[in-house]
Amino acid sequence: MTKTRWLTEDEQTAWVRIAAVLELLPGALDAQLTRDEDLTHFEYFVLASLSEAPRRTLRITGLASMTNATLPRLSRVLTGLEKMGLVERSECSEDRRAKNVTLTEAGWTKVVRAAPGHVENVRGLVLDQLTSEQVEQLSTIAAQLLKRLDPEGRMFVSTRG
Numbered sequence: 643m644t645k646t647r648w649l650t651e652d653e654q655t656a657w658v659r660i661a662a663v664l665e666l667l668p669g670a671l672d673a674q675l676t677r678d679e680d681l682t683h684f685e686y687f688v689l690a691s692l693s694e695a696p697r698r699t700l701r702i703t704g705l706a707s708m709t710n711a712t713l714p715r716l717s718r719v720l721t722g723l724e725k726m727g728l729v730e731r732s733e734c735s736e737d738r739r740a741k742n743v744t745l746t747e748a749g750w751t752k753v754v755r756a757a758p759g760h761v762e763n764v765r766g767l768v769l770d771q772l773t774s775e776q777v778e779q780l781s782t783i784a785a786q787l788l789k790r791l792d793p794e795g796r797m798f799v800s801t802r803g
Contacts, residue, residue, distance in 0.1 A: 671767070690753055692705070693749075698745035702731070710796070729743050730746055
């Protein structure tokens with residue numbers, strides 16, 4: 643059995659702080675989007691991911707990978723987004739076993755309308771609290787963590803320069 647490498651005081655402080663951010667940030671993102679656009683942050687993430695795809699269409703399995711969602715979770719979310727008229731599912735012409743999901747015009751309008759408030763919220767909660775040097779450091783730190791957490795670069799954020 644290997645000896646446990648306990649956290650130093652500085653490591654413990656850093657870990658507790660990042661754990662608190664990981665717990666608090668999703669709720670703060672959800673609160674603004676729910677209040678302003680009747681969307682959860684995850685629903686917005688799905689719509690935004692589709693908005694950046696060619697022809698605003700992705701295979702459902704690809705979208706699940708990009709958003710780190712299980713297929714059952716994504717299916718439930720897509721059902722709700724379909725009921726709102728924001729996405730449509732269809733057969734995949736390249737693979738009959740696969741399904742595609744496409745952002746509708748109403749979905750495009752929704753994500754375009756939601757984006758400014760979401761960006762302001764991200765700025766207010768995170769980016770405006772940091773200097774430009776700290777933003778660069780945060781990006782570097784996140785990229786380093788993603789090398790371990792997402793080594794295949796599945797999530798679209800992993801692939802950005």
